[in-house]
Structure formats: C-alpha cells, structure tokens
Amino acid sequence: MITLLVFLPLLTALVAGLGGRAIGHTAAKAITTGGLFVSAALAWTIFIGFWLNEAPATTVPVLDWIESGALRVQWALKVDTLTAVMLVVVTSVSALVHLYSWGYMEEDPSQSRFFAYLSLFTFAMLMLVTADNLVQMFFGWEGVGLASYLLIGFWYTKPSANAAAIKAFVVNRVGDFGFSLGIFATFLVFGTVSIDAIVAAVPQHAGQTFSFLGSTVDVMTCLCLLLFIGACGKSAQLGLHTWLPDAMEGPTPVSALIHAATMVTAGVFMVCRLSPMFEASETALAVVTIVGACTAFFAATVGMVQNDIKRVIAYSTCSQLGYMFFAAGTGAYGVAMFHLFTHAFFKALLFLGAGSVIHAMHHEQDMRFYGGLRKHIPITFWMMTIGTLALTGFFFTAGYYSKDAILEAAYASGTASGTFAFTVGAVVALLTSFYSWRLVFLTFFGAPRWAGSEHIQHAVHDAHHGHDHAHHHDDGTAGYHPHESPLSMLVPLFVLGAGALLAGIIWHGAFVEAEPGAAFWRGSLAFDTHLMHALHEVPAWVVWTPSIAFFAGLGLAWNAYVRRPSIPKWWRNEVPGLYEFLLRKWYFDELYNAIFVRPSLWFGRLFWTRGDQQTIDRFGPDGAAEMVVVGSNLARRFQSGYVYSYALVMLVGLAAAAAWMMR
Structure with missing residues (x-):
C-alpha cells in the first residue's frame, strides 16, 4: 500500500511529462489527478488506522542504495504516526490542488507540463516524509527544491517568475548547505544515518563536547543547530525567508501546494522527526523557540501593509510557521504537528480562495482594486471567510484549537524563551486577526474599486471590441461583471472549508491531550505528557488571550477598512517611515x-x-x-x-x- 502511495505520483508525472503531447492535455490531467486521489485515499486509510490505534509502525524496504565503507544506506519507506499525518496533509492538499487546476489552468497551453510538475513535487515530498534515514530525507529535501524551482518559474517567459525561481533555489541552497553539514556531522558522531538508530543512541551522546577555536562546544547543540539551518531555509524562517513572498510569481495552485501544507512544512517535520536530538540540547530548543517567535512577529507586521492578496497570505504562512517552530522549541512537538495539520486546511483554502478571486477579477491581484465582491462571488466569499475564521482562531474552528494550544504550551513550558514566545505570540495573534480581516474587508466589502485596475480595463476593452465603456459607469465597476469560478475550482474549497471547521474538533484529543496523545504518537516524536497536562492548567487569562486578540484585531480592521476607510491613508501620512519600513519588508x-x-x-x-x-x-x-x-x-x-x-x-x-x- 505505502509503495503504491509513494510511487504512483512519480509514475503519473512521467506519463504526463514525457507523453503529454501524445496523449493530450485532458488525458494528462486525468491521469495525474486520478493518481493523486488514489494516493490520498490510501493515505487516509493509513492515517485512520493509526488514529484508531490499529495500525503498527512499519518500515518497507525498497532497495539497497549506498554502501561505502561504514556508510550503508537502504532506501526504505518508514510508516509511523508522524509519517501518516504528513501523508494525509501532502496527498490531500495535492489532490485538491490538481482538481482545482483543471479550472484555473484551463487556458494555459502547457497544462500537461504543469500537472507533471505538480505530481513530481508530490512524489519528492512523499519521499521526504517517508524517509528511513537522513540521506533519503535529503534526497526528498532536494527533490522538492527542484520541483518548486520548476513550479515557481513555470511561466518562464516572465522575467519576474524566473528571478523568483532562482531566488528560491539559491536561498534554499544556503539552508541546505547547513542541513548537509548536519547530516555529515551526525554520521561522524553516531556512525549511522538511520533515523531510528540515531534516536536510540541520543542518550549515549548527550552532554558530549568538542573543542573548536579554543571554545568548548556541545555536540548535540552543534548538530541540532546545523540541522535547524536547513529547516530555516525550507520553512522560510527569519533570515532565510526572502524567497517565500517572491514565490507568489508562480500560478496560484502552486502557492497553495508549496506554501500551505507541503514544502514549507518540511522543516517543522524534520525538527519533530529528530525531536529526541533537540530534547538533548536546551540551547538548540531556545534558538528554535526564539527564531520561530521572531519570524511570526516579523511576517505579521509585514503582512499588515501588503496590497497583493497572495503576498498577504504568503506572509501569513511565514508567520504561522513561526508558531509551529516555537511550539516545537518549547517541547510541544505534538502541538506543532497539530497546527501543521490544521493549517494545511485553512491556508490551502485561503490560497485557493484567493485564486478564485483573481480568476474572477481577470488576474488582478491588488486588493486596492477590489471591493464589493461578496455579492458577485458569494461562494468564494463564504469559503474565504471560513478560512479567515480558522486562521484567526474563532471559537471551535481548527485554528482555535491548534493556535490556543501553542500559546498555552509556550506559557506552560516555564522557560524564559517560552515566556518570550508566548508574549510575542499573543501580539502576533492580534496582528494576524487584523491583516486577515483587512484582506476580507478590502476584497469583499465597500464600494467597487475595479475601475482603477488596468487588468479590468483591458477586460472591458476586449469585451467591447476596442470601445472604452469605462467612463459610462460611475459605480467603480468600469462595467465589469465578476463571475464565480467553475465547479472544479469550487469543490476543493468546500472540502477544505469542512476541514478548516472540523479538523480541530475531531483530532484535538489525539494530537494534544496527554493520554490519548501518547497513545496516538507512540514514540514517533518526543511527546511530553507532563507539558500536555500543564497546558490545561494555565490561568484563565492565558486561555482567553487568543480570543481577545481575535476580537481586537477584527475590531481594528473593521474600524479602519469599513467604518472609517480614511484611517489607513491618515496612518501612512502620519508615520511614513514606519509604513515604508514595513512595506519594504524590514529592508531585508x-x-x-x-x-x-x-x-x-x-x-x-x-x-x-x-x-x-x-x-x-x-x-x-x-x-x-x-x-x-x-x-x-x-x-x-x-x-x-x-x-x-x-x-x-x-x-x-x-x-x-x-x-x-x-x-
């Protein structure tokens, strides 16, 4: 089952990529999409087995890969609870993105190539999450880097797309260099690259030191920080984050696939997979916590002033990844994975919803030229509202359970870095609510502002065969009538919307609760039952902090963009330096x-x-x-x-x- 699940996307990618011209676009799309839905069905079967505590952890050998001296690497597929969670996330989002792309990429002349790239990316990600050893993980790690380069630069006739693809590739190489050094050093210390063997041998090497340039360095701290550099690159943490917003140059389905649930979560997965190593170094955990908290704050501040709808969601992704990392840094690895799991649903929903808006607005992405769209594309409006409610942590949505658990775990950890992360995380929750509802209000509320869009002007001009009718309409619409997306684009929104509403309620206990969580994870990551008990004993004001932040951010956004729309302009004029600093992304x-x-x-x-x-x-x-x-x-x-x-x-x-x- 697992072998078919992993290699089916590769097979369909080869068929669509090499035989796309022979079989045609429709056949290529059908083969790749069908293959992904089969993989997703198998992934859910595996996941439910672990959720019900009926499936044992297994390792399926594929072939003997490398044998050189003491280095022996077998290509094998490791299946445990952590893998099962990632399999569901990767295949589900990828399958829905494939289906969504039928409508979104309908007019593109290179559809076969696009769908082949999507399936190739999925295969590389599946290789990463099923890796039995660090070398195989690195193979998948580099595979998603290559596939993301191809997808971000898919429209290679656009110079901006080529520049964004190269930037993503180069920045990730910096992080990957640290990751490769971490793998080399881990093999030097442990004498193996097998993940199970490394995890089992961690207690033997905890506390060991070595001398470097006259200083004494802890072995486990060094190894973990090198590995974490790789995670920072792939998961766009502060310092190696600059590739993520530019990656929006790719088609919107690519944004949903790469930035919602798959490539950017690889770093979080790697830290959780090697969590016993990180548990052996308090310094490494503190670094992970602080970097994650700073990333969450940085991305949230920048997201407040962005005007491109996809860039706002991209910075939101960067911020939420910071949440996941500081959860892992405080020792709450199950909580980090829970937020990864729920985030996949509502962030993919927001990206695909944004694609639906862009599709309706003739490829206009600037929110300043939206407004009043809720009456024209009501299904997209309600789906994006559901995604926003989940992202901002409204009661009983998926984000409410996972984000609250992160802040409570940070407070309950009792460490200085955990307290810092809780404080920053509470502020970020308010900023997240503000910029998320700002997106909704600018896009769907107020008077239409479409007349100022060149894209809309071109659409109107083309529709009237060269006759400019824009001046006959003083309602701001320029005579343009947005349309709802086709069914192939709306069905994935419904599925993801259900996940954004229900995933937290259904799986909260298995991921986060002490006893059910220990039974669910079964040693696939370092699960601290004491911390999970402490998480539920924090003061009431800690529990209510995220909800207060939600309503405060919602109120500020409503006041600034619905009640008194002049406030943003006044703010830009009053503090132009701060506005420019945030607009320029802190000048990184x-x-x-x-x-x-x-x-x-x-x-x-x-x-x-x-x-x-x-x-x-x-x-x-x-x-x-x-x-x-x-x-x-x-x-x-x-x-x-x-x-x-x-x-x-x-x-x-x-x-x-x-x-x-x-x-």
Whole structure:
C-alpha cells in the first residue's frame, strides 16, 4: 500500500511529462489527478488506522542504495504516526490542488507540463516524509527544491517568475548547505544515518563536547543547530525567508501546494522527526523557540501593509510557521504537528480562495482594486471567510484549537524563551486577526474599486471590441461583471472549508491531550505528557488571550477598512517611515542585495574580465592563437616566389645551424 502511495505520483508525472503531447492535455490531467486521489485515499486509510490505534509502525524496504565503507544506506519507506499525518496533509492538499487546476489552468497551453510538475513535487515530498534515514530525507529535501524551482518559474517567459525561481533555489541552497553539514556531522558522531538508530543512541551522546577555536562546544547543540539551518531555509524562517513572498510569481495552485501544507512544512517535520536530538540540547530548543517567535512577529507586521492578496497570505504562512517552530522549541512537538495539520486546511483554502478571486477579477491581484465582491462571488466569499475564521482562531474552528494550544504550551513550558514566545505570540495573534480581516474587508466589502485596475480595463476593452465603456459607469465597476469560478475550482474549497471547521474538533484529543496523545504518537516524536497536562492548567487569562486578540484585531480592521476607510491613508501620512519600513519588508532584500548580491556580482565581473578574459584567455587559447597568426604572417612574407629569397633563407638557416654547432 505505502509503495503504491509513494510511487504512483512519480509514475503519473512521467506519463504526463514525457507523453503529454501524445496523449493530450485532458488525458494528462486525468491521469495525474486520478493518481493523486488514489494516493490520498490510501493515505487516509493509513492515517485512520493509526488514529484508531490499529495500525503498527512499519518500515518497507525498497532497495539497497549506498554502501561505502561504514556508510550503508537502504532506501526504505518508514510508516509511523508522524509519517501518516504528513501523508494525509501532502496527498490531500495535492489532490485538491490538481482538481482545482483543471479550472484555473484551463487556458494555459502547457497544462500537461504543469500537472507533471505538480505530481513530481508530490512524489519528492512523499519521499521526504517517508524517509528511513537522513540521506533519503535529503534526497526528498532536494527533490522538492527542484520541483518548486520548476513550479515557481513555470511561466518562464516572465522575467519576474524566473528571478523568483532562482531566488528560491539559491536561498534554499544556503539552508541546505547547513542541513548537509548536519547530516555529515551526525554520521561522524553516531556512525549511522538511520533515523531510528540515531534516536536510540541520543542518550549515549548527550552532554558530549568538542573543542573548536579554543571554545568548548556541545555536540548535540552543534548538530541540532546545523540541522535547524536547513529547516530555516525550507520553512522560510527569519533570515532565510526572502524567497517565500517572491514565490507568489508562480500560478496560484502552486502557492497553495508549496506554501500551505507541503514544502514549507518540511522543516517543522524534520525538527519533530529528530525531536529526541533537540530534547538533548536546551540551547538548540531556545534558538528554535526564539527564531520561530521572531519570524511570526516579523511576517505579521509585514503582512499588515501588503496590497497583493497572495503576498498577504504568503506572509501569513511565514508567520504561522513561526508558531509551529516555537511550539516545537518549547517541547510541544505534538502541538506543532497539530497546527501543521490544521493549517494545511485553512491556508490551502485561503490560497485557493484567493485564486478564485483573481480568476474572477481577470488576474488582478491588488486588493486596492477590489471591493464589493461578496455579492458577485458569494461562494468564494463564504469559503474565504471560513478560512479567515480558522486562521484567526474563532471559537471551535481548527485554528482555535491548534493556535490556543501553542500559546498555552509556550506559557506552560516555564522557560524564559517560552515566556518570550508566548508574549510575542499573543501580539502576533492580534496582528494576524487584523491583516486577515483587512484582506476580507478590502476584497469583499465597500464600494467597487475595479475601475482603477488596468487588468479590468483591458477586460472591458476586449469585451467591447476596442470601445472604452469605462467612463459610462460611475459605480467603480468600469462595467465589469465578476463571475464565480467553475465547479472544479469550487469543490476543493468546500472540502477544505469542512476541514478548516472540523479538523480541530475531531483530532484535538489525539494530537494534544496527554493520554490519548501518547497513545496516538507512540514514540514517533518526543511527546511530553507532563507539558500536555500543564497546558490545561494555565490561568484563565492565558486561555482567553487568543480570543481577545481575535476580537481586537477584527475590531481594528473593521474600524479602519469599513467604518472609517480614511484611517489607513491618515496612518501612512502620519508615520511614513514606519509604513515604508514595513512595506519594504524590514529592508531585508535591500540589505542582502548590498551585502551579498552586489559584491558577488562585482567579484564575478572581476574574475570574468581580469581573470578569465585578460589572464587565462590572453595567455592561454587566445594568446596561442595570436602567436600562430603572427608567426603565419611573418612566414608569409618569405613566400615571395623568387628563388633568391628562398636561397637567402636557406643560407641564413645554414649559417645559424653552423653557428649553433660551433659554439
């Protein structure tokens, strides 16, 4: 079952990618989508078995992969509770994205290639989450990096898409370098890359140290921080986050697949999979907690001022990943995975809902040119409202259970870093509510502002065969009539909406409660039952903090974007420096451009002109060729056709030879 589940997306990707032209777009889409729904059905079967405590953890060998000295790597598929959770998340979201793409990509001439890339990405992610060892995990890790590059740059005729794909690839290489160093160091310390063997041997190596540059360094801290660098790159944590917003250049289904539930959660999964290692280092846990909390705050502040609907949701993803990491850093790995699980439903719902809005608004993504859409696309409006309620933690939605559990666990941990994370997390909950409802109010409420959109103007112009009718409409619509998305795009919204409402209620006990949680996870991650008990004993004000933040953020957003729409403009004029700072994303891109990009380009040009052209080429192939040319020109002068010229040359040569012999 697990073998079919994992390799079916690869098979369908090969069929669609290599045979797409032969079989046609419809067949390619049907094969890839059908394969993903089969994998999703198998994944749910496996997950329910673990949820009901009926399925045993197993490892299915595939083949002997690498054998070199002491390094022995077997390609095997590891199936336990942690894997089962990720299988459901990956295959469910991917299957729905495949179905959604039938409508969204209907007019694209490269549909077969797109669906092949989606399935290839899914296969790489499945390889990552079923990895039995670190080398296999790295294989899947790099596979999703490659597939994300292909998907983000799918519209390769757009320079911005190519730049975003390259940026994602390069930034992830930085994190992956740290991850690879962590794998090398782990093999050096443990003598194996098998995850089970490493986890079992952690107590033997806890507390060991080594000397580096005159300092004493804890072995487990070093290993965990190197591995965490990889997680920061893949999961877009502060410092290595700059690729995530630019990745919005890809088609909207790609945004939902990569940023909602799959690629960006790989880092969280890796930390939870290796949680016994992190438990052996308080320093590493504190770093994970602080980085996660700072990421959540950073992304939330930036999301408050973004105008592109997809970028707001992208920064929301970055912020929620910060929540997951500081939950893991406080030792609540089950809570981190619970938020990963629930987040997959409501964030995929929001991304696909945003795609439905963009589809209705003729590919306009700037929320400043929306307004009043709830009457025109009511199904999309209600689905996105459900997603927003879940994201912001409204009572009894999926986000309410998981986000509250994260903040309560951070407070209950009793550590300084946990207290810091709780404080920051409470502020971030308010900011999340504000920018999420800002998105809803700007998009669906108020008067239409479509007339200012170039995309809408083009749509109206094309519809009237070159006659501009925009000036005949003073209601802000420019005469444009948005339309609801086709059924293939709406069905995934209904499914994800159900998950956003019900996932928390149904699976809260299994993921988070002390006794049911211990039985559910069964050692697949470090599950602290004492912390889970303490989580339910925190003061009432801690429990109510997320809900208070929800209503405060909702009230602020309603006041600023519905009741008094002049407030945002006033705020921009009053504190232009702060607004520009947030709009420019804390100037991270500018800073990296000054520190890394420009010096790299300068060195590249220097080595190219001075090193390659003026040194290597000058004294190498170009110089040798020039010598041949000069020698040929010189020799040509003696080829005059006169006998006395040849006799002179022979005489000079004879004299030179005689002089050489007599010296």
